[in-house]
Amino acid sequence: MEIINGLDFQLQNSSVSLGKFDGVHRGHRFLLQEIQKNKSYIPTVFTFAMNKEIPKLYTQEEKNRVLEEIGIQREVVFPFNETTKHMSPEEFVEEILVKKMDAKHICVGKDFHFGKDRGGDIHTLERFQKKYGYELVTVPKLYDDGQVISSTRVRALMDQGNMRKVNELLERPFFVQGTVCHGEALGRTIGFPTANLLAPKGKKLPPFGVYATKVHCGKKVYAGVTNVGNKPTVGSFATGIETCILDFEKDIYGKEIQVEFYEFIRPEMKFATLDDLKAQIAKDKSKAQRIV
Ligand SMILES: Cc1cc2nc3c(=O)[nH]c(=O)nc-3n(C[C@H](O)[C@H](O)[C@H](O)COP(=O)(O)O)c2cc1C
């Protein structure tokens, strides 16, 4: 997938979908299928560079990975700055969608808003269709269990540790991607070596606790059991994602991995002794083995 950052680009023949796309959930996927239907256009996602206020399900790199996975060929990551923030809806359509992206087909959800003070909507896009020669398709919002599917809802489900439902709405397992770094090397001495990731900046994590996981390393996939937290039994560390990969001996320091979360097993706890922690981790491992 081609990733375009900034304002300096010129594309041809785009079929465009616009939004934040945090999580690339079922509703997003429904929309993104639409821009892949007409094979003479290039399926392109337009998204604003992420605001940092709310922790996101995926970092920019993780989102890129998922968009590529589902067949998107180009992603424009547009800066949200003083100039772009103040663009009127028509200016945005003419300057960005038409002139820079050569949009032939535009597909958005019915509640989509854009431009200065979110003043543009699907009626604005409809109005300019003839003038600028693109075709607009709007899709209804998808519901699940009587509630609209949105990134906000998926984030709330994650706060409850409900990974099964999160994964169902994301249509893939939620994951954390990162480079395996050194921990305190205590894991090895207590008999449970772990592959450690630091919590990516700005990323929303499931509640502190232990999860049944799968680890992708290169082309291989392994079952694992992962602790998300700051290890209160051994001190207080920065939030980490520590995975004990089951039946695995290799050294993977420095390797990029993806840890997929399947099910919450228990909350993180402070144990009285390391032996108590070891006994609990042994139980966690058997439980994870049965789940993944
Ligand atoms: C499956 C699993 C469960 C864990 N549960 C806890 C826990 O409940 N409380 C805690 O303080 N640390 C927990 N840990 C973290 C361990 O304390 C940590 O892995 C160990 O101290 C080794 O750390 P190191 O890799 O930095 O050497 C857990 C680790 C794993 C792999």
Ligand SMILES: Nc1ncnc2c1ncn2[C@@H]1O[C@H](COP(=O)(O)OP(=O)(O)OP(=O)(O)O)[C@@H](O)[C@H]1O
């Ligand atoms: N449930 C859904 N069904 C169909 N389209 C959707 C759905 N949710 C969002 N969309 C559309 O996908 C695009 C991107 O949506 P966006 O990520 O901005 O919103 P969202 O998922 O509702 O997130 P948030 O909860 O942050 O508002 C928009 O065009 C939006 O209308």
